[in-house]
Each structure stands twice: as structure tokens, then as C-alpha cells.
Amino acid sequence: MADEEIKQLQNKRKKLISQQKQEERKKRDKRIYEKGAVFESIFTESKNLTKDEFYQLITSQRNKDEINLKNHRE
Secondary structure, three states: OOHHHHHHHHHHHHHHHHHHHHHHHHHHHHHHHHHHHHHHHHOHHHHHOOHHHHHHHHHHHHHHHHHHHHHHHO
């Protein structure tokens, strides 16, 4: 195989990997946007929260759910 062919195949591989990563990012972004929109539609007051306040809301609810789950197991 000639050096030129090797370079072409390497470039084709890089391009395919790049396209795959881009598709994965698009899917991830869509998922994040959709879930965020659902969250905002349910918790309308969350639109005015700062990043830290939002994180605090999410983690405090998760902790409550974990405590409730533990209580149900006992």
C-alpha cells in the first residue's frame, strides 16, 4: 500500500470519527434541551434560579428520594 493511500485512509478514518462524535453531541444536546424544557414546564419558578440554586434544588430532591427509598426498604 502506498503512503498516499495510507494517508487517505487515515484521513477518512479521522473524518468518520469526527462525524460520529458530532452526531453523539447532537443527540446529547437534544436530550438535555428536551429534559430541561420538561423540567421548566413543571417547575416554572426554576427559570429564575441561578446555576447554584438550580443545582441545590436538584440535589436536595435527589437526597430526599434516596432517604424515602431507604425508609421503604426498612
